Amino acid sequence: MKRTVDVSVPLGPIHPCFKEPARVKCETKGEYVLSAEVELGYMKKGIERIMRGRPWQEVMFLAERVCGICSVIHNMVFIEALEQISAISVPERAALLRVIANELDRMQSHILANFSYCYTIEHETLGMYLLDVRERVMDELERITGARVTCAYIVPGGVRFDIRSQDVLHLRANLAAIEGEVTRYMRMFESGPLIGLRSKGVGILTREAALEAYAVGPTARASGMPDIDRRLRHPTYKTLGFTPVSRTEGDNYARIMVRFQEVLESIAIIRRCLDLLPVGPIRGGGIPGIGEIAYSGEAPRGELSYYIKTDAAGRVVDISIQTPSIMNIEACCHYMLKGVPSLADVSSTFVSADPCIACTER
Amino acid sequence: MTGFLYEKDLSAMKYVILTSTRHDRMVREIAAELDIPQIKLRKWMLDHFDMMLLENLPARYAQGKIARESETPVEKDLGAGLYTRAIPLLNWSEMERIKGEVYTLIREGKTENEAVMEGRNMIRDVIQ
Numbered sequence: 001m002k003r004t005v006d007v008s009v010p011l012g013p014i015h016p017c018f019k020e021p022a023r024v025k026c027e028t029k030g031e032y033v034l035s036a037e038v039e040l041g042y043m044k045k046g047i048e049r050i051m052r053g054r055p056w057q058e059v060m061f062l063a064e065r066v067c068g069i070c071s072v073i074h075n076m077v078f079i080e081a082l083e084q085i086s087a088i089s090v091p092e093r094a095a096l097l098r099v100i101a102n103e104l105d106r107m108q109s110h111i112l113a114n115f116s117y118c119y120t121i122e123h124e125t126l127g128m129y130l131l132d133v134r135e136r137v138m139d140e141l142e143r144i145t146g147a148r149v150t151c152a153y154i155v156p157g158g159v160r161f162d163i164r165s166q167d168v169l170h171l172r173a174n175l176a177a178i179e180g181e182v183t184r185y186m187r188m189f190e191s192g193p194l195i196g197l198r199s200k201g202v203g204i205l206t207r208e209a210a211l212e213a214y215a216v217g218p219t220a221r222a223s224g225m226p227d228i229d230r231r232l233r234h235p236t237y238k239t240l241g242f243t244p245v246s247r248t249e250g251d252n253y254a255r256i257m258v259r260f261q262e263v264l265e266s267i268a269i270i271r272r273c274l275d276l277l278p279v280g281p282i283r284g285g286g287i288p289g290i291g292e293i294a295y296s297g298e299a300p301r302g303e304l305s306y307y308i309k310t311d312a313a314g315r316v317v318d319i320s321i322q323t324p325s326i327m328n329i330e331a332c333c334h335y336m337l338k339g340v341p342s343l344a345d346v347s348s349t350f351v352s353a354d355p356c357i358a359c360t361e362r
Numbered sequence: 363m364t365g366f367l368y369e370k371d372l373s374a375m376k377y378v379i380l381t382s383t384r385h386d387r388m389v390r391e392i393a394a395e396l397d398i399p400q401i402k403l404r405k406w407m408l409d410h411f412d413m414m415l416l417e418n419l420p421a422r423y424a425q426g427k428i429a430r431e432s433e434t435p436v437e438k439d440l441g442a443g444l445y446t447r448a449i450p451l452l453n454w455s456e457m458e459r460i461k462g463e464v465y466t467l468i469r470e471g472k473t474e475n476e477a478v479m480e481g482r483n484m485i486r487d488v489i490q
Contacts, residue, residue: 037414038412040375040413040417044375044378048382048383212422213418214421214424320382322384326414326418329417333414
């Protein structure tokens with residue numbers, strides 16, 4: 001006779017589908033997941049503690065080392081917070097170059113997240129296509145900033161390097177190619193019957209649950225919350241006439257589709273920046289001084305907040321970083337995974353929230 | 363192996379989470395509002411909340427404070443949504459019972475302030 005048993009199934013901390021170590025503990029009734037818990041602590045860096053007492057010139061480099069996937073936005077939010085503290089203005093050309101670097105970073109992060117999802121649902125072919133197109137984005141990021149990951153491109157009062165005219169041509173050509181490829185892969189994802197079976201109606205996060213857990217970024221936007229995008233409040237983005245992507249299904253499929261659509265939207269934003277790029281300086285100067293601020297920006301995974309307190313010499317006296325993955329992983333384990341009909345969907349639902357353990361553990 | 367495996371005792375890691383700048387500020391605010399010793403509140407949170415919920419408490423608290431503004435005056439003063447949905451110190455049925463008793467006290471002639479203070483005592487009793 002077939003018997004249904006209640007068991008506690010641990011996934012991880014080392015799992016082939018997870019990019020970083022995390023333990024997902026599922027309480028199950030047969031295949032049905034009753035509840036889930038995520039345990040961390042396998043890669044705690046203590047980076048906030050390392051930052052305290054150090055001058056901003058050192059903390060700037062530490063900030064972008066919080067996360068290797070979205071390092072540009074950590075750099076941007078930290079520097080913009082310092083600029084707000086000390087009323088440092090940024091030349092228009094530099095502000096637009098910051099947006100270009102940030103959107104390229106968002107594109108590669110979203111493409112990597114979608115690769116991870118495709119890999120998890122065992123659609124490796126589409127996953128590998130996505131990794132290939134991600135390399136094009138990384139090449140553009142390297143061409144502009146000089147590095148693929150920890151670029152340290154944004155400095156108080158501007159950016160480190162200007163974009164050359166031949167780089168603009170190269171970027172435009174590559175954006176056209178990336179747009180074509182991403183559109184094609186998005187259609188493959190949309191129309192794949194097996195992808196639909198593994199993704200549609202799985203891991204649903206309702207709007208109410210997203211609000212309760214304060215989910216952010218594409219995870220929240222896939223549950224019908226477009227106004228959660230912090231870029232809507234950023235002075236440079238405001239001038240670019242940008243509309244956030246949103247969907248209402250709240251399932252794995254919606255989260256992946258939002259990321260695909262956001263890649264296309266990032267391409268449009270970069271093109272607009274290139275069209276508007278004025279001739280002028282890229283660094284206005286300015287030295288961070290004493291002050292205290294809580295400042296937020298829109299990372300690829302959602303709202304990234306820095307609380308910074310500095311002294312007169314520009315040393316960071318206190319700092320606290322709230323990364324978007326904290327909110328999204330919590331929303332994932334307490335809402336999305338609860339009631340998942342099959343254990344096979346746990347890893348794919350977890351990955352669909354684009355969890356960054358490095359950010360969460362910081 | 364003589365000691366515990368890491369996964370069997372997460373309290374040290376949970377405590378690290380709960381002593382960050384944002385968490386510390388949140389614990390101080392809640393402890394002051396409910397008149398509970400901070401150390402007791404921290405211990406309660408360590409015992410009852412899992413790791414991810416602990417990490418996410420400051421964001422939930424900020425969101426809960428915004429949502430609190432749209433509640434009725436008694437619910438707002440009691441923190442009906444804040445201490446059930448955002449920071450789950452109590453479950454919904456316990457809060458409903460406390461709210462019911464507060465409304466009864468108001469009907470019996472106590473001022474809203476006095477009734478809310480009684481309600482907070484009841485919340486404190488549930489937590490402690």
